[in-house]
Amino acid sequence: MENIQDKVIIITGSSSGIGKSTAKLLAKHGAKVVLAARREDRLNSLKQNIEVNGGRAIYKVTDVTSKEQLQELAQKALEEFGTIDVLINNAGIMPVSPLHAQKVNEWDQMIDINIKGVLYGISAVLPTMRKNKKGQIINVASALAHVVVENAAVYAGTKYAVKAITEGLRQEECENNIRTTMISPGAVQSELTNGITHGETKDAVRGIVSKVWLQPESIARAIAYSVNEPDEVSTNEIIVRPTIQKAF
Numbered sequence: 001m002e003n004i005q006d007k008v009i010i011i012t013g014s015s016s017g018i019g020k021s022t023a024k025l026l027a028k029h030g031a032k033v034v035l036a037a038r039r040e041d042r043l044n045s046l047k048q049n050i051e052v053n054g055g056r057a058i059y060k061v062t063d064v065t066s067k068e069q070l071q072e073l074a075q076k077a078l079e080e081f082g083t084i085d086v087l088i089n090n091a092g093i094m095p096v097s098p099l100h101a102q103k104v105n106e107w108d109q110m111i112d113i114n115i116k117g118v119l120y121g122i123s124a125v126l127p128t129m130r131k132n133k134k135g136q137i138i139n140v141a142s143a144l145a146h147v148v149v150e151n152a153a154v155y156a157g158t159k160y161a162v163k164a165i166t167e168g169l170r171q172e173e174c175e176n177n178i179r180t181t182m183i184s185p186g187a188v189q190s191e192l193t194n195g196i197t198h199g200e201t202k203d204a205v206r207g208i209v210s211k212v213w214l215q216p217e218s219i220a221r222a223i224a225y226s227v228n229e230p231d232e233v234s235t236n237e238i239i240v241r242p243t244i245q246k247a248f
Contacts, residue, residue, distance in 0.1 A: 003227070003229065003231075005031070006030060006032065007026075007086055008031070008034065008082075008083050008086070009032070009034065009086040010073065011036065011088045012036045012070075012090050012091040013036075013037055013090040013140075014033075014035040014046065014090065015042035015043055018140060018185065018188065018220065018223075019088070019090040020216070021215075021219070022090070022224070023057070024220075025223075026224060026227065027050045027053070027055030027056065027057060030055075031056075031227075032057075033056070033057045034058055034060070034073070034080075034081075035047060035057055035058070036059065036060055036061075038061060038062070047059050058080050058081075064089075064116075064121065065113055066120070067120045070121055070123070071123075071124050073124065074124035074125050074128070078128065084125050084135065086136045086137075087121055087124075087138065088138045088140065089118045089122070089138065089139045091113060092114045092117075093109060093114065094155050094195060095109070095110065095155075096151050097198035098150065107154045114155075121137075129173075130178070133176055133177050134176075134178065134231060135177075135178045136178070136181065136226075137166075137169060138181040138183060138226060139162050139165070139180075140182075141162045141183065143185065143186040143245075145160055145162060145163045145182070149248050166181075167180075170236060174234070180236060181226045184238065184239040185240050186212075186242055186248070187213045188216055188218075189216065190216060218240060222240050
């Protein structure tokens, strides 16, 4: 993993799950990680854990629905480490429900976090990467960026949007040596299901996940693989599912 050494890597949604596991793994391989999430106690704990194990980390409490806060996050990375090599847009929510349940506020939240948060992250780091003529933007999507299932129309829609944004970015910035990667996890043990408020859907999703889930470390390894590839290699899409997962 020699190509991870000393890279400055911003990770949103890094207080738990995939983001936390990815931060620990990349720091273990020598990256300078910039942690971002809303829960400061968890960010501080993760920072201390990384440092105790010989890594380098800083953090900034960040709400990805705020363009200004993501700009401030990028600025903190530049002030502390002098550059930005990789952005991992990992923050996301999944309050899935059938459309007839009329969870309109949750639809809005998914759009704001899962789509706008990705765009605001890209906006914050792109000027630096274009100036440097190199960089990598990794967007964590979902297996539901590739197929739609019932009760997940809006969530899948946000992840289809991430797929489109990632491909558009690839085409626009490949000549600037900016690599783009979309990681699409299947069922992963995380806090995502905690946000589901529709009872029947929550029970169904948890029933599936409890039988087939992956640990977040599996997704972290896929992310690390894409970061470690040489600069002339852009790993554009990776889908990681449990072997026995069939439904989506």
